Amino acid sequence: MAELDLAQFHDTFFEESFEALDSMEAALLKLDVGAPNPEGVNTIFRVAHSIKGGAGMFGFTDVASFTHTLETLLDELRSARMQVTTYIADQLLLSVDVLRAMMRSVQRKEPVDMQRVADVQFDLEAIVASKGGSAPAAAPTVASDANAAVVGVAVGAGPAGAVAAATVAGGWEIGFRALPELLLRGNDPLAIFSSLAELGPLQARVNMDALPRLRQIDAERCYLSWTLQLTSDCSREQIDAAFDWATGDCEVTVQRLSTVGPGAAEATAAGQSAATASGAPVDGSATASAAAPTLTGAALATGAAAGAAGAASAGAASGSAAGSAGAASAGVAPGGAASATVTAPSTGAPTPGPAAASAHATPPAQARAAGPDAPKAAGAEHSSIRVSIEKIDELINTVGELVITQAMLSEVGRKLEGPFAEQFRSGLSQLERNMRELQESVMRVRMLPISFTFSRFPRMVRDLAQRLGKQIELKMTGEQTELDKTVLEKIGDPLVHLVRNSVDHGIESPEARIAAGKSPVGTVHLDACHRGGSIAVEIRDDGGGLDKNRILAKARSRGLVGANDVLNDDQIHELIFLPGFSTAEKTTDLSGRGVGMDVVRRNVKELGGKIEIASELGKGSRFIITLPLTLAIVDGQSVSVGTETYIVPLTSIIESLQLQSQSASRLSGRGEVFSFRGDYLPIVRLHEVFGVKPRASVLHEGLIVVAEGDGRRIGLFVDDLLGQQQVVIKSMETNYGPIDGVAGATILGDGSVALILDLTGLIRVASSRAAA
Amino acid sequence: MTEAITTNKPLRLGSTTLRDVTALQAELADRLDDSGSVQIDASAVQRIDTATLQLLAAFVRDLRADGRLVEWTECSAALWRAAHALGLTSALDLAVDRT
Numbered sequence: 001m002a003e004l005d006l007a008q009f010h011d012t013f014f015e016e017s018f019e020a021l022d023s024m025e026a027a028l029l030k031l032d033v034g035a036p037n038p039e040g041v042n043t044i045f046r047v048a049h050s051i052k053g054g055a056g057m058f059g060f061t062d063v064a065s066f067t068h069t070l071e072t073l074l075d076e077l078r079s080a081r082m083q084v085t086t087y088i089a090d091q092l093l094l095s096v097d098v099l100r101a102m103m104r105s106v107q108r109k110e111p112v113d114m115q116r117v118a119d120v121q122f123d124l125e126a127i128v129a130s131k132g133g134s135a136p137a138a139a140p141t142v143a144s145d146a147n148a149a150v151v152g153v154a155v156g157a158g159p160a161g162a163v164a165a166a167t168v169a170g171g172w173e174i175g176f177r178a179l180p181e182l183l184l185r186g187n188d189p190l191a192i193f194s195s196l197a198e199l200g201p202l203q204a205r206v207n208m209d210a211l212p213r214l215r216q217i218d219a220e221r222c223y224l225s226w227t228l229q230l231t232s233d234c235s236r237e238q239i240d241a242a243f244d245w246a247t248g249d250c251e252v253t254v255q256r257l258s259t260v261g262p263g264a265a266e267a268t269a270a271g272q273s274a275a276t277a278s279g280a281p282v283d284g285s286a287t288a289s290a291a292a293p294t295l296t297g298a299a300l301a302t303g304a305a306a307g308a309a310g311a312a313s314a315g316a317a318s319g320s321a322a323g324s325a326g327a328a329s330a331g332v333a334p335g336g337a338a339s340a341t342v343t344a345p346s347t348g349a350p351t352p353g354p355a356a357a358s359a360h361a362t363p364p365a366q367a368r369a370a371g372p373d374a375p376k377a378a379g380a381e382h383s384s385i386r387v388s389i390e391k392i393d394e395l396i397n398t399v400g401e402l403v404i405t406q407a408m409l410s411e412v413g414r415k416l417e418g419p420f421a422e423q424f425r426s427g428l429s430q431l432e433r434n435m436r437e438l439q440e441s442v443m444r445v446r447m448l449p450i451s452f453t454f455s456r457f458p459r460m461v462r463d464l465a466q467r468l469g470k471q472i473e474l475k476m477t478g479e480q481t482e483l484d485k486t487v488l489e490k491i492g493d494p495l496v497h498l499v500r501n502s503v504d505h506g507i508e509s510p511e512a513r514i515a516a517g518k519s520p521v522g523t524v525h526l527d528a529c530h531r532g533g534s535i536a537v538e539i540r541d542d543g544g545g546l547d548k549n550r551i552l553a554k555a556r557s558r559g560l561v562g563a564n565d566v567l568n569d570d571q572i573h574e575l576i577f578l579p580g581f582s583t584a585e586k587t588t589d590l591s592g593r594g595v596g597m598d599v600v601r602r603n604v605k606e607l608g609g610k611i612e613i614a615s616e617l618g619k620g621s622r623f624i625i626t627l628p629l630t631l632a633i634v635d636g637q638s639v640s641v642g643t644e645t646y647i648v649p650l651t652s653i654i655e656s657l658q659l660q661s662q663s664a665s666r667l668s669g670r671g672e673v674f675s676f677r678g679d680y681l682p683i684v685r686l687h688e689v690f691g692v693k694p695r696a697s698v699l700h701e702g703l704i705v706v707a708e709g710d711g712r713r714i715g716l717f718v719d720d721l722l723g724q725q726q727v728v729i730k731s732m733e734t735n736y737g738p739i740d741g742v743a744g745a746t747i748l749g750d751g752s753v754a755l756i757l758d759l760t761g762l763i764r765v766a767s768s769r770a771a772a
Numbered sequence: 773m774t775e776a777i778t779t780n781k782p783l784r785l786g787s788t789t790l791r792d793v794t795a796l797q798a799e800l801a802d803r804l805d806d807s808g809s810v811q812i813d814a815s816a817v818q819r820i821d822t823a824t825l826q827l828l829a830a831f832v833r834d835l836r837a838d839g840r841l842v843e844w845t846e847c848s849a850a851l852w853r854a855a856h857a858l859g860l861t862s863a864l865d866l867a868v869d870r871t
Contacts, residue, residue, distance in 0.1 A: 122849050129852070129861045189822045193857050204859030206829075214830040215801050219793035224826055226859060 012386065013054045014107045018100070020047045022455055025096045029458040033086050041078040044092070048074055051099065056198070060106050063099065066117055069124045070095050071201050075231075076128055088127055093459065094120055171200060171231040172239060175253035178222035182249040189222065195242045200232025229257070389485065392445050396632055399435075399442045400728035406435045407749030439726075443630055444482070450528045450537070451479035453492045457499055461524060464503045471510050471521040472503060478528035483535045484630035490607055491537070491627060494600040498539045498623050499524060501597075506543030506621055516618060518542070530629075534609070534651065537625045546615040548572045554581070573613040574711070577601045605760065607631070608649070608743070610711075634729055636756060638722040638748075639705060642692040645754040646718070647727055647746060652759040654706040654713065656721060661699045671769075674715055676706060684766040685717040689741065690755075695719045709759025714766060716757075729756060741765045782811035782845055787819040793827060800831045810835060815846035820854045829863045841865065 024047040027040050052067035073092075076082040098120045105112045174196070178189060196202050204226050211223040230239070236254060243252050406428075413421075413428045454476050465472040507513075507522030514520050525540040548569065555561040555575045567575075575581060579598040604611045609627035628634070628651070636647035637656075664674040664683060672683040683704065687694035696702035696719045704715040727746035732739055732755075743758035783803060785796075803810050832842050842865045855861045 118849060122852070125852060125856060129856060129866060183821075183823050190825075190854055190857055197857070202857075204857060206859040206863065208829060208833065208863060211826065211830050211833070214797065214804060214827065214834050217797065217827065217830055219797045219823060219827060222822060222826060224822070224829075224858075 010058060010107070013058060014103060015386075017051050017054065017103055020051055021096050021100055021103075023047060025093065025459055026455050028089060028092050028096065029462065031084050031089055033084055033089060037084075038078060038080070041074060041084070045071065045074040045078050060103075062112055062114070062117065063102050063106060066095075066099065066102065066121055068197065068201060069121050070099075072203075073124050073128050075201060082127075091120070091123055091127060095124065171229065171233070171257050172236075173255050173257050174228040174230060174239065175225070175251070176228060176243075177225035177251040179249050179251065180218075180221045182246060183222050184220050185246075185249055187246040187249055189224070189226070192242050192246060193226075193228070196228065196230055196239065199234040199238055199242075200230055202231075203229040205229075387445075389446075392442075396442050396446065399439050400632075400730075403435055403439060403728060404747045404749070404751075406431055408751060411749045439633070443484075443632065446485050446630065446632070447482035448485050448488050449480045449482050450488065450535070451476075453488055453495060454479050454526055454528075456492075456496070457526060460496070461499065461503055464500065468504065469509065470503070470507055472507055473521050473523050475523060475525040476527075477525070481528040481530060481535060482629075483627065484632070486631050487535075487607055487627055487629070490603060491625070494603045494625070495526075495537065495539070497597070497600045498625075499526070502539055502541040502543065502621070502623075506541040506545075508544050512544075531626070535627050535629055537627065539623045539625075540620065542620040545617045545619055545621050546573060546576070546613070547617055551575050570613075573615065576613075577611075608634075608651075632729060633726050634743075634756060635724065636727050636746075637705070637724050638754065639686075639703075639716075639718040640695075640720045640722055641686045641690070641718050642694045644690070644692050645722060645748060645752065646686060646690075647754050647756040648705060648707060648716065649743070649756065649759070650724065652707045652709055654708055656703055656705045659699045659704045659715070664699055671766075674704070676713070676715065679713070681706065681713050681715050682766065683715045683717055684762065687717075689762065689765060689769070707759050709761075709763050712763050714759075714763055716762075727754070727756065782813045784816065785812055785814040785851075786816045793823045796824060797827055800827060804831070804834055804838075807840070809841040809843050811843045811845050813845045814851045815848050817848040817851040820851050822858060825855060825858055825860055825864070829860050832864050836865075 024044050027043045027047075031037055031040050031044075048067050048071045052064050052071055055061075055063035055067060070092075073082075073088070077084055077088070082088070098117055102112050102117060104110075176189065176192075182189075193202060193204060205228075207225045207227070208223075210225065211217070217223070236256075239254055243250065410428055410432065413425045416424055457476070458474055461472055461474040464470075502524045507524065508516065508518075510520035513522060523542045525538070527538045527540070529536055551572055552561065552567065552575070555572075555578075556563055558581075560575065560578060560581070561567065577597050577600075581597070601611055604625055604627070607627055608631070609625055612624045612626075613621065614624070615621035634647070635650040637650055637653055638645050638647050640646075659674055664672050666672050672685075673680040674683055683699075685694075686692070687697075694702070699717065702717055702719050703721060704717055705721070706713060706715055729744040730746060732742055732744050735745075739755075741758055741762035741764075743756045743761075745753050745755050748754050783799070835842055844866060847866060852861070852866060855864050855866050860866075
């Protein structure tokens with residue numbers, strides 16, 4: 001029998017996991033130390049859980065084992081048995097790093113750095129253990145208390161008990177008691193438990209009541225019994241399989257746990273006593289009282305329904321259905337209330353109010369588990385499918401072709417005469433509207449919110465600030481602003497540079513800030529918004545600002561600026577974009593090596609964007625990056641030169657004007673110039689650049705398009721302006737080869753090809769021609 | 773002689789399994805007769821089983837009943853994991869704050 005090749009799903013798994021880790025990191029950073037945030041912890045838990053599930057399925061055992069440990073800690077946190085401390089938050093962030101590194105190694109089939117993994121894993125385990133054990137402040141040294149040792153659960157009444165959520169998780173509760181011969185026959189509970197733990201998170205509660213004094217012990221006999229909670233949607237058979245070898249040497253009871261609402265507790269499996277009845281003298285208030293951290297979605301509905309169904313209020317059993325465990329149990333037991341399971345032997349501890357049960361479930365589980373409430377729950381979810389970028393690009397391409405075909409038809413329609421011409425034209429205009437909508441929708445598919453890029457900054461700023469001993473608050477606004485995936489991917493690194501610069505050079509040390517009369521906490525603000533057809537991303541800090549004198553002095557000392565040159569603010573700011581320019585007094589490993597700003601600008605330019613600086617000494621700096629929304633279409637002005645049509649991107653056009661021949665003058669060595677608002681701009685005759693025979697060769701017969709590129713302006717001399725239109729960019733580099741001054745090509749309505757001008761390149765070409 | 777042992781010499785725990793639990797039991801029983809806290813160095817534990825952990829749990833419990841404590845000077849990950857898996861970390865007083 002051919003086995004299903006799981007390898008084909010690896011890529012998807014990794015892709016999803018990396019995304020999941022990003023969201024986990026983001027959620028972690030939002031966790032407030034000391035302030036409980038059950039929803040946040042839940043999100044993190046779900047991420048860890050799904051990674052574990054995937055890793056287990058694909059046989060990435062190291063990843064699965066690590067996430068399992070992580071999940072155990074998160075489970076403690078989400079059930080409020082433990083509070084998030086700074087140390088725990090740090091360890092969790094570290095875990096994200098470790099997981100990322102592990103997955104990357106696994107993905108590349110490289111060896112995993114197991115030492116690091118083991119270290120962090122050990123720390124995580126230690127956290128769980130230390131809190132679980134140190135919580136019971138009530139006489140930990142009394143022997144009888146030790147009998148009720150509940151791992152990871154706060155034992156004991158009082159405040160700890162009050163905040164402790166029930167220990168019950170969705171999945172299975174297994175009672176396990178070893179018979180005397182178990183160990184001698186080579187069966188070790190450890191092995192059994194570890195095979196159970198492969199099915200899902202396993203929590204063991206030991207009962208040592210039967211354990212005699214040390215001297216009386218028959219060392220080869222097992223006196224212990226356990227209550228195990230397995231959070232898993234596995235089948236009963238899978239559980240039984242774990243005990244296969246020990247059959248006859250132990251007593252096992254298995255029962256399913258359900259998401260149980262307040263007061264709805266009733267035994268399911270007839271004839272099976274609740275496993276907890278095996279005698280763990282667990283303090284009722286510890287296991288049962290659940291101060292509801294969250295009650296979400298459909299799980300709430302199920303719980304409420306169960307309560308309403310009038311099930312006996314036997315006590316507080318709070319089910320936390322992790323993963324699809326909730327779904328599985330609800331599938332077997334429709335209605336929930338009828339077959340709710342006794343999960344805590346704690347009739348003596350009534351729940352504090354109806355909201356006391358904490359029922360967690362992953363969204364899909366909720367949707368499936370809720371029965372009649374399912375549609376409502378499903379509506380609240382985001383559903384999505386994963387589509388490869390090639391498929392989308394293919395679609396965009398086809399739509400581009402359609403747009404061209406439609407434009408061709410429009411041309412024909414305009415010339416058409418006859419009885420149906422009008423009808424044809426109205427049909428065409430409708431087609432045009434629909435085409436535009438179709439094109440926009442398809443383009444939107446490629447659009448992603450900029451939060452994908454922003455999400456890495458909270459962590460980065462936090463780490464940097466810690467390392468530099470600065471206090472920095474990162475504000476982010478406009479994260480939902482969408483832009484093309486390609487632009488998004490390429491803007492990441494420049495933004496990292498800028499944010500680093502702000503943190504490293506911009507924001508001063510707390511002492512310096514206080515001395516300057518500022519709050520010791522510096523602010524770095526990231527903002528994104530749409531501006532017309534482009535997106536503006538701004539990085540703003542309230543730090544020291546750019547020191548113009550220092551920049552100028554540095555530039556002079558390097559001979560970049562003549563000793564007597566007078567520069568205005570903008571020109572001085574421009575200096576920091578020069579390669580190798582850095583005014584940092586000492587080079588840190590973060591920035592100040594002089595690489596960065598020139599790379600930033602180059603990257604932004606490559607995307608057809610620009611970067612501006614505004615800065616005030618002592619008050620802070622603003623870096624504004626303006627980017628096109630997409631690289632696939634451009635708003636262009638079509639101009640004609642001879643028989644050719646060229647497209648000038650609208651974003652680079654300042655204005656168009658007609659010039660009298662006498663307004664232009666010829667400078668030796670610098671070509672033709674004309675006066676434009678107090679500046680002299682060079683005139684670039686497009687027909688000369690592209691070797692086309694023009695219709696207008698005298699200036700006043702044609703038009704001048706004043707355009708900007710790379711901070712410089714030129715006057716493009718053309719025959720005529722034709723019209724403005726959105727054009728689909730076809731790459732010249734892919735289809736032909738790079739041409740200086742040409743950004744790409746497009747196909748016009750009449751089927752002819754028009755070149756799209758790249759102003760930056762064109763200015764370079766023109767100035768080299770003028771110099772020649 | 774006993775004096776010296778009680779206060780100073782830590783109990784070195786190695787990888788113990790069912791085969792040598794009886795020896796361990798005798799050693800632990802000896803320690804019960806001492807006074808003061810018992811230090812255990814479990815850094816060398818690579819493998820450990822339920823029988824051993826059960827003995828240790830009984831030992832720790834009996835010590836506590838005597839008003840005495842166990843101090844784990846070192847604890848290997850293997851021991852820790854096994855204790856955790858069996859729900860015995862508290863019973864073994866392994867639940868120290870490692871932060």
